[in-house]
Amino acid sequence: MARPPSPASKGKAPRTARGEKTLRKILDAALAEFGQRGFHESSIVGITRRARVALGTFYTYFDSKEAVFAALVRDMSSQVRDHVAPAIEGATDGLDVERLALASYLRFVVDHKEVYRIIDEAEFVDPQGFRTHYETTAERIAARLAAATSKGELRDDGDLANEVRAWALMGMNVFLGLRFGVWSHEDADEVADHANAMLRKGLES
Amino acid sequence: MARPPSPASKGKAPRTARGEKTLRKILDAALAEFGQRGFHESSIVGITRRARVALGTFYTYFDSKEAVFAALVRDMSSQVRDHVAPAIEGATDGLDVERLALASYLRFVVDHKEVYRIIDEAEFVDPQGFRTHYETTAERIAARLAAATSKGELRDDGDLANEVRAWALMGMNVFLGLRFGVWSHEDADEVADHANAMLRKGLES
DSSP: OOOOOOSSOTTOOOOSHHHHHHHHHHHHHHHHHHHHHHHHHOOHHHHHHHHTOOHHHHHHHOSSHHHHHHHHHHHHHHHHHHHHHHHTTTOSSHHHHHHHHHHHHHHHHHHOTHHHHHHHHHHHHOHHHHHHHHHHHHHHHHHHHHHHHHTTSBOOOOHHHHHHHHHHHHHHHHHHHIIIIIISOOOHHHHHHHHHHHHHHOSBO | OOOOOOSSOTTOOOOSHHHHHHHHHHHHHHHHHHHHHHHHHOOHHHHHHHHTOOHHHHHHHOSSHHHHHHHHHHHHHHHHHHHHHHHTTTOSSHHHHHHHHHHHHHHHHHHOTHHHHHHHHHHHHOHHHHHHHHHHHHHHHHHHHHHHHHTTSBOOOOHHHHHHHHHHHHHHHHHHHIIIIIISOOOHHHHHHHHHHHHHHOSBO
16 A cells, blocks of 8 residues: 555655654644634644644644644544554455444544544534545445445445445444444444444344 | 523513514524524624624623524524424334434434534533433433334344444434534435434345
């Protein structure tokens, strides 16, 4: 795979391992700042204080508060993807992939409750980043479902059905994460098993 | 059913039909103002100008910009519920209820695209209202599913399964509305049919 573009603003990508580490510290501090205070109440000084870096260091990597927020949205999106990817490797079939992906996502949000605040606030602060996050996530799910369909595992109801399924699964995962990961806690595997039974054989008795 | 509390601030409920009409005008104007400009850029003057009422009239009914926003969240939540309720009356069984509810919701959001901006921004402006909206919506779905289960229509996997199903359905509906109602348009019945086939018999071939 191609190396992903740096989260830094244009022309400000770090050139050393030490620079990469500082950039990471700023992103982690931005997550804590935006996650706790929201975009409007957050400040660059609040971020640099949390990261224990000088104000000038911030501007070495980012142009503005908006820029670091947009970088954080892409970063959280990648973190979710990278957390889930290894969890689905032992799946027995296409629907088992979705069960493992949901269980892994539920565990991720318990430890990263701020992810909801960040992605949700992006709708207002960084609308394009918000849309890209959900579109790329849905495309990833749609590709997995299409692969399982072409193997004959899933009923083939055409392209629109595949896209409807992908967006339905994503919405399901987002709301199960909010309810059973952020607002209160429930065993991730048990929740994922119930959701997966619905996907596998439906709800009819 | 008990009469719902007035959307007006405490002690400011209108006492005449004319007052009710003015309150409605203010809420509709608030929807346009908040929907287009977002909470932070919106102003009470912007709302009264759109509603063509005097600034003092606003304060006859609401204490603040926060108060009218919170009232609008409850109002949109009720509008969704009231729009969907008659659509599900002709349902043939419990899962047909969910098909008709989704199709009706998809039609609603095409004509009320601002509903997403309002409910989503409530997470930051009126967190309690945001949570109440989703919790009451999920409770409504859970009650419908539990009724269908007790009639023997749906597989009974216990209380947690019923709650997981309700939150999964709600998330599915929210994201299908965003994708196929707000961001682009697709035939509501076709989308609802595909989603419903998944709920009814699952995805396995």
